[in-house]
Amino acid sequence: MTTFDEIYDAFLFVSSDSCGTNRALLCLDNGEIYYHSEDGVFDELDEDEFDCDNFLVIPHKNDLDLGHTLVAEFVKQHMPSDIGRVQDIFSRRGAYSRFKDLLDHRGLLEKWYDFEKRRDEEALREWCRENKVKLTPA
Numbered sequence: 001m002t003t004f005d006e007i008y009d010a011f012l013f014v015s016s017d018s019c020g021t022n023r024a025l026l027c028l029d030n031g032e033i034y035y036h037s038e039d040g041v042f043d044e045l046d047e048d049e050f051d052c053d054n055f056l057v058i059p060h061k062n063d064l065d066l067g068h069t070l071v072a073e074f075v076k077q078h079m080p081s082d083i084g085r086v087q088d089i090f091s092r093r094g095a096y097s098r099f100k101d102l103l104d105h106r107g108l109l110e111k112w113y114d115f116e117k118r119r120d121e122e123a124l125r126e127w128c129r130e131n132k133v134k135l136t137p138a
Contacts, residue, residue: 001031001134001135001136002026002031002032002033002133002135002136003135003136003137004124004125004128004135006033007026007033007058007124007128007133007135008120008121008124010024010026010033010035010058011024011058011059011061011120011124013035013058014058014059014060015060015061015062015066017037019060019062019063020038020060021037021038021039022035022036022037022038023035023036023037023057023058024036024057024058025052025055025056025057025058026055026056026057026058026133027052027054027055028052028054028055028056028133029052029053029054029055030052031136032052033058034052056131056133059124059127061120064120064123064124064127065123066116066119066120066123068090070115070116070119071086071090071099072086073119074112074115074116078108078111078115079106079108082102082106085102086099086102089102100112
């Protein structure tokens with residue numbers, strides 16, 4: 001078994017780059033998490049050494065619908081007068097950095113980080129329940 005914190009750390013690793021660049025697998029047989037990144041920094045998934053028949057792929061935030069949907073939810077709750085501006089921001093590349101600049105300008109950056117973390121954790125706990133992941137108490 002593994003702890004939620006270990007799964008959350010793996011989720012952050014997977015979500016730290018574009019979908020498919022970083023991967024993490026949770027072995028249900030032993031509770032270990034194995035990491036792999038396309039850039040070669042982490043490579044614990046050597047097919048010759050990976051000995052796990054029952055595993056789950058740790059999801060990327062986009063797999064849990066935590067990308068633009070989360071932004072829209074936050075904007076609706078905390079800055080509804082900026083909905084049009086945020087939609088414009090997300091119509092071009094580099095949207096998240098410009099969005100965070102806007103949040104910083106509005107004094108909402110820390111509130112965003114807290115909101116994002118809370119929603120990430122909620123979605124990941126639901127993913128664990130749906131996949132019957134047995135968690136060790138922290």
